[in-house]
Structure formats: C-alpha cells, structure tokens
Amino acid sequence: MVTHFEKSPTFSDDQVDRIFRALADATRRDIVRRTLGEEATVSALAALYEMSFAAVQKHVSVLEAADLITKRQQGRERLVRGNPDTIRAAQTLLDDFELIWQGRISRLDTLLEEEPR
Template sequence: MVVYQDSHSQTVDLSDDEVDRIFRALADATRRDIVRRTLTEEATISHLADHYEMSFAAVQKHITVLEGAGLVSKHRSGRERRIRGNPEAVQKAQHLLNAYERIWQGRIDRLDALLADE
C-alpha cells in the first residue's frame, strides 16, 4: 500500500496496482467521457452506447475497465443494467494528482531558491 498526501493534507491509500488501474482507465477519451456522464446521472449501457460510434460490445468493454478501476459501478434495475459513476474513486485520483503536484512544486521552489542564491 502506498500512501500519498496532497496539498490539502488529504491522505490517499492506494496500491500501485490500484493507481495503475485508475490511470489506465482514464487514459482513454471514451472512458473519461463515460465517467463524466455517469457522475452527473446514472445511465443504461444502451443509453451510453448511443453516444459513441462503436458497437454495444465495445462500450461494455470500456465499462468493464472502468468498473475494474472502481470508477463506475453497475447494477441491475429490472431488465436493464445501469451504470453509476463513483465520485470517491475520482476524488482519490484527484488527491493523488494533487500529491504529485506538491512534489513538483517543491522541486521548482528549491530550484528557484538555488538560482536566487547564485
């Protein structure tokens, strides 16, 4: 387990595998769009598939990747499968990015100080 702390002292406990799954899932534009759509409102797979020029099966595969990363969840409602975005997982990714930003900002600040001394 790796512990990251962002600039707001938010601690994020994620394994390297979890971090890899999240960012691999978010590396694809279609998957980012699916997360965006399902964070604002729940949607059926069919409804999501209508937005993309790809097969229903391809959209299902994207959803499977997102579900594996914890970015969305799938549940049955009657005969439909509904997809819901997971804001907590997106928040974890944001906190992780904030922690990386803090590391880089610290490096830039040290470089600025070094250059100012010369």
C-alpha cells in the same frame, strides 16, 4: 530537504495504475463524466458513441475494474453510475504530485537565485 511522496493509504500501486490507465482513454473519461450526475444504461451510453455495444461494454468493464463507476442490474438493464469517491481519491493523488513538483520547482528557484552570476 527531500520530499517523499506519501502514497494514498486507500489505493495500492496496482489500483492507481488501473485508475489512470482507465482515465487515459477519452471515451472512458466521457463515460465517467456523463455518469457522475446520473445513472445511465449501458445501452443509452452505447447509443452516444460510434462504436459497437460490445466496445462500450468493454470500456464500462475497464472503468468498473478501476472502481471509477459502479454497475447494477435493474430488470434486464445494467445501470452505470460514476463513483465520486474514487474520483476524489484520484484528485488527492494528483494534488500530492502537484505539491511535490511545486516544492521541487521552489528549491530549483532558490538554487538558481543563490548561484553566483
């Protein structure tokens, strides 16, 4: 029995790549975590890291391109908020992968049990 991975209909392969590349960086994961609960300005985020404001802006841009955060302007400030919908969809993809691997391991266990000793 072969199990095929059903790709999420909401994401293209390119979008999936952008999401997981963005989440591969610890600073970007931290920015998402911090902004899921409440909005933060880019300036406030930049103050949390030992890097330049421009570097934090670049991280925010990568996250925005992956739709992991949304950014809006309020006066002179840019407010950043984590996008829980994209996080949930990414979790669904990971759950799908987990099911695939659980199925493969189960089939391997069955084969090993059937093998003569």
